[in-house]
Amino acid sequence: MKNVIKILSLLAFLSFNISNAQVVEKKETHNGTELKVSMDSRVNELLTDLEGKCDKIKEEEANKNEAPKVEISTKPKTNAEICRDNPRILGYKIQVAVVKSNEEANKVKSYFRTKFPNMKAETDASLRPNYKVLVGSYFSKQSASGDLARIRSYFPAAIAVQYRVFCVEAK
Structure with missing residues (x-):
């Protein structure tokens, strides 16, 4: 009887952990190849956060209209x-x-x-x-x-x- 209770409690615990995880499926294309990604919702949130930060950085760099300065040395090389x-x-x-x-x-x-x-x-x-x-x-x-x-x-x-x-x- 004790073994049955242990098995049932283990199954209940495992089913609780499985049902707690929310799986998000995302479809993307990379170089013409369709990709299907399955991930936890928390991982999806982190990825979305990172992508948002990258977009902000790209926008900031695009706003800079300064040309990079290239220094040309006029003195002869040793x-x-x-x-x-x-x-x-x-x-x-x-x-x-x-x-x-x-x-x-x-x-x-x-x-x-x-x-x-x-x-x-x-x-x-x-x-x-x-x-x-x-x-x-x-x-x-x-x-x-x-x-x-x-x-x-x-x-x-x-x-x-x-x-x-x-x-x-x-x-």
Whole structure:
């Protein structure tokens, strides 16, 4: 008998909770797809409240007729700012020699390294069968001119050429 009373009281309690909830069904369309949403009436009230607040915010923003101010800096960018924006830029390298084979280019590079051990030398094979031996990395011709004068004492045909350089290596 006690078990029957427990079961009946449990059923009564559950039916009371189920009947207490008011279900609201809402039909909406999103991108042409019809959606059917079932929710408790309290959830519906909260959603309606939030939608109303969003509408008020949109209206306030629409009422503002001020164009956003865009500040354009007139001062030239520093090298650090340029490097942060573009790690590889159009700068200058010193072309030491143009030779016909890779072996000759390697000989020129090794001779160059003995004379200038603190400068980086590289071979450009983009114009085969010619190989260019390029050294240094510079932002401008003016910044390359000091090294170019020293290099011309050993390589009289050396010239500054425009080339893509890594910004962090450039002087």
